[in-house]
Amino acid sequence: MSGAGTARLAVLLSGRGSNLVAIADACRRGEVPAEIVLVLSNKADAAGLERARERGIPARVVPAKGLSREEHERQLIAALEKAQVEWVCLAGYMRLLTPLFIERFFPRIVNVHPALLPSFPGVEAQRQAWEYGVKVAGCTVHLVDAGCDTGPIVLQRTVEVGEDDTPETLSARILEQEHIAYPTALRRLLTRPWRLDGRRLVFE
Ligand code: GAR
Numbered sequence: 499m500s501g502a503g504t505a506r507l508a509v510l511l512s513g514r515g516s517n518l519v520a521i522a523d524a525c526r527r528g529e530v531p532a533e534i535v536l537v538l539s540n541k542a543d544a545a546g547l548e549r550a551r552e553r554g555i556p557a558r559v560v561p562a563k564g565l566s567r568e569e570h571e572r573q574l575i576a577a578l579e580k581a582q583v584e585w586v587c588l589a590g591y592m593r594l595l596t597p598l599f600i601e602r603f604f605p606r607i608v609n610v611h612p613a614l615l616p617s618f619p620g621v622e623a624q625r626q627a628w629e630y631g632v633k634v635a636g637c638t639v640h641l642v643d644a645g646c647d648t649g650p651i652v653l654q655r656t657v658e659v660g661e662d663d664t665p666e667t668l669s670a671r672i673l674e675q676e677h678i679a680y681p682t683a684l685r686r687l688l689t690r691p692w693r694l695d696g697r698r699l700v701f702e
Contacts, residue, residue, distance in 0.1 A: 539557070624665055
């Protein structure tokens with residue numbers, strides 16, 4: 499697979515939105531041949547919504563409260579289809595997606611995770627890695643499948659763990675690498691031919 503022209507991206511987030519900013523800036527600089535056409539959040543107070551609006555990107559809340567997972571996802575899918583979204587980028591979106599959503603967009607769903615998968619999936623990955631005592635940590639950009647942080651890996655970047663690191667200092671250095679990794683991964687996916695060989699994502 500590969501993309502030609504300008505891809506229509508959506509970003510799904512639940513919080514701060516620093517990865518959204520990194521992707522938006524890379525698109526604006528022409529480093530990623532894409533446009534973010536919609537930002538969706540399950541959280542009304544997500545700071546990432548404001549980061550989007552400051553940049554003129556339409557941003558909407560789709561609350562999950564009181565809805566089944568599928569009903570919530572049907573609302574997300576409707577908003578994404580209305581905006582003619584081709585690629586969905588998860589950036590700190592803290593809900594698992596069901597097969598309903600995955601089947602609609604796979605393999606064009608991308609996520610960033612703050613650990614070197616398959617180690618430390620799930621929440622607070624940086625703290626998990628620090629508590630385990632790893633000497634090298636990092637981040638992973640991967641395609642999203644129906645598992646938790648299990649999809650094909652696009653790109654990883656590493657960070658050395660120092661004796662003085664705390665979960666907080668380590669998280670901050672991993673985040674710097676996420677901001678490089680996510681746009682780089684999108685650029686590769688959109689500009690180079692690639693295929694899936696089992697769970698291996700192979701660039702031609
Ligand atoms: C990032 O560190 C991202 O890797 C993590 O949430 C943070 C979002 O930050 N995602 C996960 O842990 C998903 N399992 P941001 O809102 O500033 O982009």
